[in-house]
Structure formats: C-alpha cells, structure tokens
Amino acid sequence: MRSKVERLSRKGQYLGLISMGYVIWFTGISGSGKTTLARRLVEELKKKHGRVELIDGDVVREFFEHDLGYTRQERIANVKRIAFAAMLLAKNGIHVIVANIAPYVEVRDFIRKHLEEYIQIYLNVPLKIAMERDVQGHYTRYRQESEKNIVGVDDPYEAPRNPDLVIDTSNQTEEESVHMILEHLKTHHNII
Numbered sequence: 001m002r003s004k005v006e007r008l009s010r011k012g013q014y015l016g017l018i019s020m021g022y023v024i025w026f027t028g029i030s031g032s033g034k035t036t037l038a039r040r041l042v043e044e045l046k047k048k049h050g051r052v053e054l055i056d057g058d059v060v061r062e063f064f065e066h067d068l069g070y071t072r073q074e075r076i077a078n079v080k081r082i083a084f085a086a087m088l089l090a091k092n093g094i095h096v097i098v099a100n101i102a103p104y105v106e107v108r109d110f111i112r113k114h115l116e117e118y119i120q121i122y123l124n125v126p127l128k129i130a131m132e133r134d135v136q137g138h139y140t141r142y143r144q145e146s147e148k149n150i151v152g153v154d155d156p157y158e159a160p161r162n163p164d165l166v167i168d169t170s171n172q173t174e175e176e177s178v179h180m181i182l183e184h185l186k187t188h189h190n191i192i
Contacts, residue, residue, distance in 0.1 A: 020117045021051065021090035022191060023083075025098040027108065027160060028123030029152035030138050031130030033169040033177070037123070038099035040178045045095055048192060053089055055082055057100030058136075070149035072104065079107045087115055095191070103151045105158045119189060121181065122163035127152050129170040164188070 024041065026034040035056055045052045060082055061068070068074040079102045086096040102108050112118055130152065131139040141147035142154075149155045165184045167177050185191040 019093055021092070021094040021096060022117040022119055022189065023086045023090050023096045023098060023111075023115045024119045024121065024185075025086075025100065025102065025111065026121050026123060027100065027102045027163075028125060028169075029101065029103075029127065029130050029157050030150070031133040031135050032123035032125040033174070034099040034101070034123055036174060037121075037167075037169075037177055037181065038097045040174065041181060042097050044178065044182060045097070045191070049095055051094045053094055053096050055086055055096060055098045055100070057082060057098070060085075060100075070155070072155070075101075075103060075151075075155075076107045076110075080110065083111045083114060090115065090117060101151050101157070103155065103157045105161060108160055119165070119185070120160060120163045121165045121167065122160045124159070124166050124168050125170045 026038050028034055035058070038054055038056070042052050042054045057078065061078065064081075068078050079100060082098060082100055086098055089096045102111065108120065112120070134140055138147060138150050139153070142150045151157045165181065167180060169177055172180070182192055
C-alpha cells in the first residue's frame with residue numbers, strides 16, 4: 001500500500017491524508033532516450049492522474065545557471081537537488097517523472113534511501129548507438145576535444161545494481177518502450 005502523508009493548512013489545521021506520489025526516475029547515458037520517454041510518460045499519466053510533473057536534469061542545470069560543473073561531486077550535488085525537489089512534489093501527491101543521468105551507484109542509493117515511492121528505469125543503450133544519436137552534441141564536442149567529463153566515455157557510468165525496469169532503447173521503438181513502461185507501472189505499482 002502506498003504511503004500516506006498528513007495534509008495541513010498553512011495554519012496547521014488537519015486536512016486529511018493524501019497518497020504519496022511516485023517518483024519515476026529515468027537513468028542512462030546521454031542519448032539513451034531519457035527525456036523522450038519521460039515526456040511520453042508524462043503525457044500518458046496525465047490522462048489518468050492529472051497531477052504529474054517532469055523534472056529534466058538539463059533544465060535544472062539551466063535554471064541554476066550552470067553553477068555546478070561536471071566533476072563527480074558536482075554531479076552528485078545536482079542529482080541531490082533534483083531528488084529533493086522530487087520528494088517535495090511526491091509528498092504532495094504529485095507523480096514526478098525525472099530524466100537525469102544519475103551516473104553513480106552512490107547517488108542512486110541516496111535517492112532510493114530518501115524517496116519512499118521510487119521507481120528506477122534504466123535505459124541501457126550501447127555507447128556506440130548513443131554516440132550516433134548524439135542528441136545534444138556532447139559526443140561530437142568530445143571528439144573535437146572541446147568537451148570532457150562525458151558520462152560513459154571519460155567519466156564512468158555505473159550501471160544500476162537493482163533497477164525496477166531495464167529497457168534497451170536500441171532494440172525497441174519509442175512506442176514499444178512506452179508500452180513496456182506502462183505495463184510495468186500497471187502490474188508492479190498499480191499506477192495507470
């Protein structure tokens with residue numbers, strides 16, 4: 001059964017219990033399809049739940065005016081920011097979809113420890129395919145030696161130990177991937 005939290009008015013009056021929202025976190029290297037599938041999932045969940053928000057790691061970096069770089073410690077700090085925002089939304093009954101690399105086991109363990117209704121979806125795509133997609137141009141800039149600390153290339157991506165769902169987006173269409181996610185959420189988490 002999903003966790004419930006007390007809802008209080010600004011004056012501290014008890015307003016009842018609300019169900020915690022889920023935090024569904026897409027992890028994987030750049031070009032694995034995190035943002036694409038996250039946006040599609042938001043569309044699908046809004047049809048039934050209305051209260052759904054997307055947190056995209058790239059948008060968070062832009063909002064904070066790129067105040068954090070790309071060292072291991074800075075990446076971890078950025079992921080923790082995202083996890084905190086997701087937790088606040090979920091505590092208010094909002095389902096949160098996160099598209100963020102979260103490249104290290106250490107930080108994903110932090111997320112799982114701090115978020116009650118957390119679902120991790122690992123988009124496992126071969127680096128070669130992600131480099132061909134190169135949606136954001138990171139891999140091209142890396143080859144031109146104008147960018148470094150690329151997760152999966154010269155900064156390790158540590159594969160999740162126990163993801164709730166693994167999808168190889170190089171072997172499935174977008175539609176097939178969305179269907180697989182929705183079936184998982186329906187069967188294992190009673191969402192949908």
